[in-house]
Amino acid sequence: MAVQVAPDAATTELRAPEWTNLHRRMGAVLRQASRVGRVPDRPSWLTGHRDEHDGRCPRCSTALRRGRFGGRATVWCPHCQPG
Known part of the structure; x- marks a missing residue:
């Protein structure tokens, strides 16, 4: 989960x-x-998908987003990790 x-x-x-x-x-x-x-x-983890140019969430197929938070680069699924 x-x-x-x-x-x-x-x-x-x-x-x-x-x-x-x-x-x-x-x-x-x-x-x-x-x-x-x-x-x-x-x-179901982003490992292996986060480095793909057009990476998609392995759980829901939503396009992954990239950003920087606290000075660190991150990748997340806006559907599974809504803000």
Whole structure:
């Protein structure tokens, strides 16, 4: 299950259920990544799609958006991570 936090959301905007879900999902991703030594490819993850010029979300096929938040480049699905 995706966390669905907007990429430009300030941490102060998150409610307790969003923090709990984000923390749980981060732990799951870190456990999977540590087993293989990298972010593993998963069919529903943006990994592998984020570098494509006309990348599409693997979950809903919406065109991915690119931007910079906090000085870092990011890619997100505007449908799955609405702002």
